[in-house]
């Protein structure tokens with residue numbers, strides 16, 4: 001009986017709190033997994049870079065020290081490098097000219113800029129920053 005209740009409560013709690021992967025994809029707070037890190041949609045090309053100072057759900061301060069998000073620049077650089085390597089290898093295998101590779105690569109990276117920007121910050125928040133772990137009491 002106790003096991004049934006525990007199993008049911010685990011199922012219920014797992015339904016309420018999204019998984020870490022879902023929270024990362026949805027750009028949610030790493031501590032409560034409920035509040036949005038970014039107030040606007042990534043398709044809003046004017047304000048896609050605006051980041052909430054604090055989580056609207058639990059109040060976690062996202063930029064806990066000045067210049068914290070400068071580290072996201074390195075993550076974004078890694079993303080861009082990975083994309084360039086993929087396009088480079090693909091272009092070499094398909095025997096594309098250098099001009100064709102660059103003319104496809106540059107617009108692709110420009111179109112992905114809002115997503116690269118956001119997910120580099122999210123990955124920084126989830127995996128690189130200290131003391132930013134999920135805490136069930138905030139969800």
Ligand SMILES: [Zn+2]
Pocket residue numbers: 029030031032033034035055056057058059060138
């Ligand atoms: Zn939060």
